[in-house]
Amino acid sequence: MSPSKSATVEVRLPTRLGYEKVAMSTAEAMAKLHGFPPDRIEDLKTAVAEACINAIEHGNRLNENLSVGVVLSVRPDELEVKVIDDGKGIKAQPPRPNIDRKMHGEEDPRGMGMFLIQALVDEAEWVAGVDGKSSYVRLVIRLDKEA
Amino acid sequence: MQTETKSHVDQLTSPAGHPVTLLRFEGDIASTSKDAVLGTYQSLPKNDVKLILLDFTKVDYINSSGIALVIQLLIEAANAAQKVSAFGLSAHFVKVFTMVGITKYANLFPTQSEALAGL
Numbered sequence: 151m152s153p154s155k156s157a158t159v160e161v162r163l164p165t166r167l168g169y170e171k172v173a174m175s176t177a178e179a180m181a182k183l184h185g186f187p188p189d190r191i192e193d194l195k196t197a198v199a200e201a202c203i204n205a206i207e208h209g210n211r212l213n214e215n216l217s218v219g220v221v222l223s224v225r226p227d228e229l230e231v232k233v234i235d236d237g238k239g240i241k242a243q244p245p246r247p248n249i250d251r252k253m254h255g256e257e258d259p260r261g262m263g264m265f266l267i268q269a270l271v272d273e274a275e276w277v278a279g280v281d282g283k284s285s286y287v288r289l290v291i292r293l294d295k296e297a
Numbered sequence: 298m299q300t301e302t303k304s305h306v307d308q309l310t311s312p313a314g315h316p317v318t319l320l321r322f323e324g325d326i327a328s329t330s331k332d333a334v335l336g337t338y339q340s341l342p343k344n345d346v347k348l349i350l351l352d353f354t355k356v357d358y359i360n361s362s363g364i365a366l367v368i369q370l371l372i373e374a375a376n377a378a379q380k381v382s383a384f385g386l387s388a389h390f391v392k393v394f395t396m397v398g399i400t401k402y403a404n405l406f407p408t409q410s411e412a413l414a415g416l
Contacts, residue, residue: 167328171358192389199360249398252368253375259365262397266361269396 156225163202163218165210170202173220177231184224186293193270194229194291200263201233201287209235209285219286228272231289239278239285240264300324300357302333306341309350311416317348319409323355326363334366335373343377350412351403354385364397371402384412 161176163169174195181191202218210216219234247265251257268274273290307319320337324330338349351367353359374381384406386394391405399405406412 170360189389192387196360196389196393199358203360203362247397249368249401253372253402255372259368259372260362262361262364266393266396270393 156223158221158223161220161222163206163220165206165212165214165216165218167203167206167212169218170199170206173198173202173231173233176220177222177229180222180224181229181291184229184293186229186291190291190293194231194289197267197270197274197289197291198231198233200267201231201289204263204287205233205235205237209237209239211237227294228290228292232286233289234279234284234286236283237285238282240276243276302326302330304333304337306337309413311348311413313416315348315416316345317350317413317416318346319350319352321352321355325358325360326353326356326366327358327360328362330363330366334363335369338370338373343379347379348416349374349379349381350409350416351381351383352385352409353383353390354409356385359390359393364393364399367394367399368397371399375402380416382406382412382415384409 159176159180161173163172177194177198178191181194205218216236221232223230244261244264247262248257252259271289272292276287279285301324303323305321309317309319311317318341371381382404386405394400394405404415406415
């Protein structure tokens with residue numbers, strides 16, 4: 151195997167919480183093969199986990215008859231991950247979480263997944279699928295960028 | 298698929314002589330960890346416990362649902378006038394906890410001894 155070449159790996163996860171760890175492990179293995187530094191790999195793992203959790207909980211609404219697709223594509227200087235579900239996608243970005251509002255009961259303590267994804271990777275975009283299906287989030291981390 | 302969260306409560310005394318309640322967590326901290334995180338915290342006698350340390354040394358995986366449980370614990374602790382600190386997080390999760398603002402309401406330390414000394 152030549153880590154300098156482009157490669158794509160696809161994983162299909164059951165719609166069941168906990169299976170995001172399979173995607174995390176796959177992303178970690180690919181990033182290690184291609185020389186990403188440990189801190190960026192940790193960022194990637196958390197972002198991939200949150201994207202898969204969102205797909206399981208919100209995209210597929212915990213429907214175990216559906217699955218979550220994860221497509222990991224590595225190029226010489228970046229790793230792209232697409233997490234695909236059968237939801238309609240998001241209409242608008244949620245507001246940035248505010249810890250003071252959470253502590254004062256003015257905001258749900260949850261709802262940090264998308265914020266973490268955006269904060270931890272170099273690119274993140276949410277794309278609504280046609281006919282309300284096959285929506286995906288696309289994440290990119292670059293090899294030359296420090297966290 | 299998720300590793301079960303285990304929790305254990307220890308009682309310690311800080312170098313300054315204050316009683317400290319230590320909540321040690323082990324495994325994953327995710328949406329399934331409510332009993333281990335909040336349940337264990339809520340079982341503590343609120344009137345007697347004023348200093349709390351959270352030990353994440355043996356925690357392998359924390360996701361946003363797990364972070365939300367930690368925030369819920371901090372909310373309840375703040376309402377009970379309890380001070381919460383934490384130690385044992387990896388550098389990555391120190392960064393994540395800092396990003397979401399938890400460090401505004403709980404001090405993070407590398408080790409148990411540093412946490413105890415910092416109380």
